[in-house]
Structure formats: structure tokens, C-alpha cells
Amino acid sequence: MNKFVSCFLLLLTALPLWAQKSTQPNIIYIFVDDLGYAELGSYGQTKIRTPHLDQLAREGMRFTQHYASTPVCAPSRCQLLTGKHSGHSYIRGNYELGGAADSLEAGQMPLHANAFTLGHLMQQAGYRTACIGKWGLGMHNTTGNPNRQGFGYFYGYLDQKQAHNHYPTHLWENDRWDTLRNPVFDVHRPFPKNIPEDEAFAYYRQGQDYALDKMAEKAQRFIAESKPKGTQPFFLYLTFTAPHVSLQAPPAAIQEYLGQFPEQPYYGEKSYAATRYPRATYAAMITYMDKKIGELLAQLKAQGIDENTLVIFSSDNGTTSMGGTDYAYFESVGPLRGLKMDVYEGGIRMPMLARWPGKIPSGRVTDHISAQYDVMATFCELLGVRPPETDGISFLPTLLGKASRQQPHEYLYFEYPERGGQVAVRMGNWKGVKRDLRTNRQVPWEIYDLSQDISESRNLAAQHPELAARFEAIVQREHQPTHIREWEFINPKFK
DSSP states (O other): OOHHHHHHHHHHHOHHHHHTGGGOOEEEEEEESSOOTTOSGGGTOSSSOOHHHHHHHHHSEEEEEEEOSSSSHHHHHHHHHHTOOTTTOSOOSOOEEEOSSGGGEEEEOOOOTTOOOHHHHHHHTTOEEEEEEEOOSOOTTSTTOGGGTTOSEEEEESSTTGGGOSSOSEEEETTEEEEOSOOOOOTTSOOOSSSOHHHHHHHTTOOSOOHHHHHHHHHHHHHHTOOOTTSOOEEEEEEOOTTSSSOOOOHHHHHTTTTSSOOOOBOSTTSSOOBSOHHHHHHHHHHHHHHHHHHHHHHHHHTTOGGGEEEEEEESSOOOSOTTOOHHHHTTTTTOOOOTTOSSHHHHEEEEEEEOTTTSOTTEEEOOOEEGGGHHHHHHHHHTOOOOSOSOOOOHHHHTTOGGGOOOOSOEEEEEOSTTOEEEEEETTEEEEEOOTTTOTTOOOEEEETTTOTTOOSOOGGGOHHHHHHHHHHHHHHOOOOSOGGGOOSSOSOO
8 A cells, every 4th residue: 555545544534634634733844045053033033133033033933952853955845845865865955967057957866756744644644735946856748847845836846946036037837938038147167257346246136026026925925825724724834945045135135234344255166146245135135034924924913814824833944054144153053063964063953943822832942852844743643643653753742831731752863974974863862873884884972961962062972982883783674775876875785
């Protein structure tokens, strides 16, 4: 019996589901791109303004120990959507197809045809579903098409390479190319030296249609089309692309920050678009994204559906050092070690906010250790159905203020095939990390006590050989061989 049939039968046999359809909440899961753990005011940011998300934190719950499944885009999205950690997931790295140019657009390795996603779950529970933003799990002409993966409506970037430009020539509406009012230009073009600087910088900010504006517009339309409480609920998977580089924002948004930071022009040394004001632009991207989320939250209230809508906010992985970003200046990961592409805390520990008026206690902070692959199990418990095969544990009790009923994780497991091959295990307050496994199969464990050393600066492996043995056993138990040679570094059967 395949996963579609088995899960559908589970839904049908869950007696309360259809009878209680009128009580099911709308759900908006907001997944932003490369936002660091400490880049919101509610997580300690002091230079970048995020008033609407800070209000979301005050009115809901803030998680301090919530994890992405992998520290880069495509696998993190796959694992969120399918409830599988990175040792079991079908997608484990950014496996790129085609090229960055429009004529070479081919996306990433697609999800397989029998994948079961959050979109499928919600459709089978009677929800209208939409994915708006960045997909990164297959083009429209593949098995990874979001319309074939549980989302009745899609708008945004199918190919995440195209999302390096926030003024693209087009976005996709379902399987249709939607032409925008932007010219063709290459954000990865080296900074020209033979023309005036003002003209050279202007090359990287051409266009009238900022992609995030288009996504927000489509999201507002989808919400506006929602039916009154008591009929069909909706699930919106909203995957905004800010603040992923290139550094590009509407001029008025950048203007709000000009003069507030010391600036040095960024000439494209670390790829992506050059910009005269990299710090102001980066801050503007986050604040502008926050503004658009604020507009969506205001819309929920205006439509009278605010109290029946669960809103969750998180990021796909940690902040980057590429493209002119300055994580040190903004203290983007706070005291954490590591960035995007690292299995240290800065690469995988994420902000997460959740708000559901009258259901989630306001102003709460929780230290519950959770991961994005828990979302499938959480939504299943919310709907009153048994989950399909998943690595997650529902955190619904924590959300509803019933921490005494919360089942904890024995451990969280992470593996990442890039940057030399990395694994990590979090078990209680203990964290084990291995790096460069491709080079040295016998590389020793690094072991940290996160309760005393959140910055992972004091390696206690010599004092705890028994933990190293336990971590090694977990890796051998949790890793399943992958279908891609490049991703197999735990136990390769080839030279």
C-alpha cells in the first residue's frame, strides 16, 4: 500500500476530522530564506527593525531551541515538507540542474512522485492549499511540480538559482511563465571596471517588479479568497526569499537605513550583485519582508479570521557570509558558532514564532528542543490523524501551553554531504559534531555541552568517550543510503 492510500485511509478513519471541519484552523507557515537566529528584535537584534514579527512574538510563542533539518535551501525545504530528517530524506543537498540563465532554467533535483508532503496532508483534510515564494524542489515539468506535491496553487520561483535575483524576468504561476517588468541582467556578472561606478552599480538594481512584492500580492489574494469560518480552511506555505543574496531591495526601503551604518561598497568579490550600500540594503531586505508579513497579519484581522488562523514563522537555515552580507556587524547568529552550510548551531538553530489567538498563550518563551521535521507530526495531531512515517514528534502540546504532556526527542540527527561531509547529533544538552568525513573516515567527534557552551568553543570529547560511542551508534542507526552518489559519505560502497 503506497503512502497516499495509507494516509488517506488514516484520514477517513479519524472520526473527529470531518465532523469538526468547522473548527479546523487556517494555517500559514512562513519560511524565509537565510535569516540568522539573531536577526529579529525578539531574538536580540538591535540594528535591524522587525516590528511586526516582534509583535508576533509578543502575541504568541517564541522557540529558543528550534532547528532546521539541514543548513542549506533545498534539503531543508524537503525535510520540512516530508517530516524526514536528513539521514532519511530524499533530497539531502542542493543538487542543481541546468544553469542560472533563463534559457537554462531547470531547477533542482525534483521530489519523487510518491512523496507525501504537508500539502498532501492538508488537501486530504479538506484544505485549500497554496505555496507562494521559493520552491526549489523541481520544475513544472517534473515530478517535483508543486501542483503535483499537494499545492493547488503555486506562485514564485521554481528554480532557486533564479531567486539569486530579486528583480527576475519572470516568476511562475502554476505551470505558466509570468513575465515581470524587469530586463534581463546577470547578478553574477563581475563588477565592470571600465564605466563610472554609479552606472556600474545601477546595472544590478534594474526593474520595476520586486519579487517579494509579487509574492505578497498573491498571498493576500489567496487569503482574501478564503471562505467564512465554518467552511473550507486554507493552508498557505509562504516562502519569502528575503534576505537571501543578492542584496537588492526597493530604493525607498534602502533609504530608511542610509546613513545609519558605516558602509563600504561591495564590488561582488563573493559573487552575487554588487551594491554601494551593502549593510543598509541587507537591513532593508529584512525590514521590508517584516512589513509585508505585517500586512498579511493585518489582513487576517480585517477579514475576521485572525482568531481562527495559526501562523508559524521560521527560516530555512542560518545566515550566509556570501554576497556582501556582514553577519559579524549585525551579530546575525548572536553567540552561536557557524553559518549557512555548517552543522554548528549558527547554521541550523533557527528562530521560530507561533501565534494562534486564544489557543497559544501570548508572550511565552519555550526551550523545547524541536526541529522542522516535527511539523508534519504536529499538523497531524492538530488535525486529529495519525501521521504517516515520520521522524518528527508533535510539538502541539508545547504550542497549546501543555508542556507537561510534551514528548521530548531522545536526540536530533543531522547530516550534510557538502563542505567535506558533516554530521551532528543533539542529545539533551550534549552536541556531537563531525566534519570533513570525506577526507578522513575516522575523524574524531567534537563534543559540546550546550547548557554551558552555546558557542561550541570548548571541545569536551577527551572527557566523554562514552558520548562519542553513543553518537556514532546513532549515526549508524539513522543514516540510510541515498540514491545520489555525491550525497553518500557516511558509508560509501565505492572508492
